Amino acid sequence: MPRTVSSASSLSSMALVALGAASGVWADLQSCPTDVPFSCNNSTSVSDTCCFNSPGGALLLTQFWDTDPATGPTDSWTLHGLWPDNCDGSYEQFCDSSREYSNITAILQEQGRDDLLSYMKTYWPDWEGDDETFWEHEWNKHGTCISTIEPSCYTDYTAQQEVGDYLAKAVDLFKGLDTYKALADAGITPDESKTYDLSDIESALAKLNGGSKPSVSCDDGALNQAWYFFNVKGNLIDGEYKPTDPLSDSNCPKSGVKYLSKPGGSNSTASSWKFNRSRAAKLVRSI
């Protein structure tokens, strides 16, 4: 049975909660006390880590703007992942080998999440076309480290339920953070003949995210990623998300930031893609 969500106090979190309801994210997670602190904001230790994301209390919704090769629709950023960073910006990874899977597509199909799967194919694509492997990597590396969706946190757990819940939550957060539109609304559009100031990019995106700018990163001076940071009160799925300041600095130049367009049919070769990507991987934390 779906359970009710604890009352949300801010407009932005209510919007996120509403999005969650609309796409049926509700999980059978145990209900949480209303006085649990926001993650990373406790003054004493919190023992119930089903209701308190710990140690990964800084949740990041991360997105790509990939142009070489271009991935996803030309007028949308794409989803990278939903990551639990520690409160100091360090992070754990691959936290539970017994819950690493190589059948994400099958898991979603078994859970009847076909709409989610088709959305993911469009907006959560792998740059080399291997979506399944990319999603496995995101779940196995990051999803397994989220304390509030461990199997023991469910009242009526069915195997791999948390995998689908995690992916659905990432998609819901992504839908509420339309980076392309927020930039376009501020006159910042992909255009090889223009460059932009980092501060203009950051303030356009802060407007989108309740006043907190994301950490944007660049590849060779061109906009390539945006990482939005949150603290969460309650569990990952139906907790209240509060945007917070980024824990990592932008590597983009202060001015002259390029925002390249996604070419319709890319004429790049596979080897040049790999070359670019490996260079990019040295600049920013790898996927």
Ligand SMILES: *[C@@H]1O[C@H](CO)[C@@H](O)[C@H](O)[C@H]1NC(C)=O
């Ligand atoms: C939690 O603490 C951090 C660091 O002091 C702060 O930036 C953030 O806004 C706080 N989050 C909430 C939800 O109060």
Ligand SMILES: *[C@@H]1O[C@H](CO)[C@@H](O)[C@H](O)[C@H]1NC(C)=O
């Ligand atoms: C916050 O809670 C976590 C988990 O119980 C704990 O490890 C951490 O030390 C707590 N922080 C403070 C400042 O008490």
Ligand SMILES: *[C@@H]1O[C@H](CO)[C@@H](O)[C@H](O)[C@H]1NC(C)=O
């Ligand atoms: C996915 O893989 C796991 C682990 O091998 C297995 O237990 C589960 O039944 C599989 N699910 C589907 C839908 O194939």
Ligand SMILES: *[C@@H]1O[C@H](CO)[C@@H](O)[C@H](O)[C@H]1NC(C)=O
């Ligand atoms: C490759 O594509 C780009 C962008 O569409 C175009 O500007 C360029 O002329 C093309 N180069 C070749 C060699 O076709």
Ligand SMILES: CC(=O)N[C@H]1CO[C@H](CO)[C@@H](O)[C@@H]1O
């Ligand atoms: C965006 C970008 O830097 N693309 C480069 C990728 O690598 C190839 C081969 O070195 C270059 O030709 C592209 O300009």
